[in-house]
Each structure stands twice: as structure tokens, then as C-alpha cells.
Amino acid sequence: MRDLGMPAGRVRARPVLAVLLALTSGMAQAACPSTDWPREALANWKAESGARLEAGRRDALVSTLTDCLASTDPALRDGLGYEGLQTLLRANAIDHDRLRALRDRLQAMLDAPDPQGVARPFATLVLAEVARTDRVSPWMRADERAAMVDRAAAYLSSVDDYRGFDATTGWRHGVAHGADWAMQLAMNPALERPQLDRLRDAVAAQVAPASGHAYVFGEPERLARPLLFIAKRGLHDEAEWTAWFAALSKALDDPARAWKDEGWLAKRHDLAAFLRVLYLEADLSQDPGIATLRPGILATLKALP
Numbered sequence: 001m002r003d004l005g006m007p008a009g010r011v012r013a014r015p016v017l018a019v020l021l022a023l024t025s026g027m028a029q030a031a032c033p034s035t036d037w038p039r040e041a042l043a044n045w046k047a048e049s050g051a052r053l054e055a056g057r058r059d060a061l062v063s064t065l066t067d068c069l070a071s072t073d074p075a076l077r078d079g080l081g082y083e084g085l086q087t088l089l090r091a092n093a094i095d096h097d098r099l100r101a102l103r104d105r106l107q108a109m110l111d112a113p114d115p116q117g118v119a120r121p122f123a124t125l126v127l128a129e130v131a132r133t134d135r136v137s138p139w140m141r142a143d144e145r146a147a148m149v150d151r152a153a154a155y156l157s158s159v160d161d162y163r164g165f166d167a168t169t170g171w172r173h174g175v176a177h178g179a180d181w182a183m184q185l186a187m188n189p190a191l192e193r194p195q196l197d198r199l200r201d202a203v204a205a206q207v208a209p210a211s212g213h214a215y216v217f218g219e220p221e222r223l224a225r226p227l228l229f230i231a232k233r234g235l236h237d238e239a240e241w242t243a244w245f246a247a248l249s250k251a252l253d254d255p256a257r258a259w260k261d262e263g264w265l266a267k268r269h270d271l272a273a274f275l276r277v278l279y280l281e282a283d284l285s286q287d288p289g290i291a292t293l294r295p296g297i298l299a300t301l302k303a304l305p
Contacts, residue, residue, distance in 0.1 A: 032068035032076055036060040042068075042080050050087035058093065066105060069126065070119035074170025082122055089129045096139045103130050107151055117161050121174040124155060124181050131184040138190060145188070149195045152181045153202040162209065164217030175206050175215075176222040183222075186229040193235045200230055200244070208251040208270040212263025220273040227293075228281055234289040242296030245275070249300055258305050268304065275301050 033039040037060060045051060045061070053061060061084070068081025085102075088094055094102065109123035131148060134140045140148070156178035163172045182199045185191060203223050231241070248271060257264040275297050282293045 032064055032071050032081065034060070034064040034067070037064040039076070039080075042084065046080060046084060046087070050084070050091060050093070052093065058088075059098070062088065062094065062098070062102060066102070066126075069109070069122040070114070070116075072116050072118060072169050077118060077122055078170055082125055085126050086129050089126075089133055092133070092137070099130060099133060099139065100144075103127065103148070106130065110151070110155055116169070117163060117172050117174075118169065120155075121161075121172050121177045124174070125177040127152070128177070128181040128184045131181060131188070135184060135188040142190070145185075145190060146195060149185055149191065149198055152178070152185055153198040156182055156199075156202040157205040159206065160209075160211065162211070162213040162215075164219075173217060173219075175219045176217070178206075179203065179219070179222040179226055182226040183229060186226040186233075189233075193233075196230045196233065196235060199226055203227055204244070204248060207248055207274045208267040210251075212266045213270075214266035215270050215273065220270065220277050223274055224277045224281065227278060228285075228290060231282075231293050232287055232289045234292075236292070238292040238295055241293050242299060245293075245296035245300040246303075248274075249303060252305055272301070272304060275304075 033042060036057075037045075042061075042064065045053075065081050065084040065088075068076045068084070071077040071081065106123040106127050109119050112119070114120045127148075131152075134145065156175070159174040159178055161172065161174050163174075164176075165171050165173070182202060186196060186199055203226055206219075206223060230236070236244075251267045251271060252258070252264065254261075254264060259265070278293060279297045279301065282290050282297060285291070
């Protein structure tokens, strides 16, 4: 808890800065595996279901696991890096100052070069877990949360690497991971309508990519999830949702390319898949907010070329 009487913007400024500098300094020198945490030690820690560690050892572990997110080895990146950080975050094993440092480190990875295309999507997947911690037990200030919404929306909107899975590198899945980040934020009752609209617009940007990429790795299902939680808030009425769904179909407003262009066909495939997933969820749900989705989804499905 912050000290009462201290200006909100200056709460714990020095400790946060000190922790951030310490962790980022350590992370800059860390590797995956690292001297402090060789591969066998990482595997043993995971096998022990994330055994609790003293603070210094845990900080070194967080640094190493974060570096693992950029590994092209899926066993290190996914099996140890992501799953290890998820274990720590879900066990509330990282205090608020270190959560801020981890969040900032992960967001910096979104801006850094990523020649193999694995670091950004996996930093995003862990950011979804960071967002979850704030949903379960709020620790971000309102301005921090709003800034994270902006980062999540910007990331999801900007993904242009649509690789999903391959047998050598494993998963990348940038769109799906961005949708997971948006979902965890959309589930947070502290978000206001303008922030939910930012996330909703980001989803819209990837429903039927302009590049004409055809989704084959379950992306429509993952994109649908944040929409369902936004609808559950009940802040948008049926007419607003109907207009939003109708706008998605503009991706197909090109009669000259209809049914005879690979990109157009891919966009139709993606949009139809997204709408069908949502319609099934909306049809089965008893939630009144989700019920407002049904007319717009059905009208847009019926209007598909």
C-alpha cells in the first residue's frame, strides 16, 4: 500500500527506479540459460512446481526466464520462459515494484529488434499474465493501466508477422497472443468504455488482415474472446454492435476481386470464421450483454458475399 499523503505520481519513485535499474542491468547481461540459472537448474525448478526462492535468486530467475522469451528453442522459450514466468505471476511471487520492472522490460522488447520473430509475441503473452495480476489484485495506477491498454491495442493492430506454428521454431502466434493481452485487459472492471473501444478497434484491425493472410492456427477464436468480455460489460447497445459488425464487412467491398482473388478469398474466410465463432458463443450464452451481439453477427453473416 502507498503511504497516505504522498502525491500519487511520486509514490515509491525511488524504490521503483532502483529495482528497475537493477533488473534491467541484470537482464542486459543475462542469457538463456544463464550462469546463475543453467538449463538443468531451470528444468529442476519447473519440475518442483516453481519452488519458492529467496529474493536475489528469484530476481536472477526472472531475468533468465525473460531472456528465454527470445530463444528460438521452443523448449526454452515456451516451456521454460513463458511457463516459468506464468508460474511466478500466478503464485503472486513477484512484488509490485518488480512487476513494474518486468512490465517495462517486456514492453521494451516490443520495440526492440526481433530478427527471429519470437521475442515480441512471447513478451506479449507474458504481458497478458502481468495484466491478469492487476485484474485479480489491482496494483497499477489508473494512468499505468491506461498506458498498458494503449500499448496492447497498438501491438495487436500492428502485427504483420502472421506465422503461427512450425515444427522447428514452434509457436510465434503474434495475433493470438495480442488477443490474449487484450482479453485480460478487457476482463478488468477498472477499464472504462474508451479503453474498451481501443481494444475493440484493435481486434477489428486483425479480423481480416489487409495482407490477405488466411488464418489456420485458431486466430479467429482468440480474437473473439476479448469481444465477448467487452460485450459482457454491457456498455454498448445492440445498435452499436450491429454497426460495428457491419463495418467489418467493408474488407470485402471490392466486386472486381470477389471470388477470383486469393487475398479477397482469404479475407472472406477469416471474417466468416470470426463471425461463426462469435455467433456460437453468443447463441449459447445467457449473458444479456453478449446477447446484444447476436443480431449484428447474424446480419453480417447473412450479408456475406
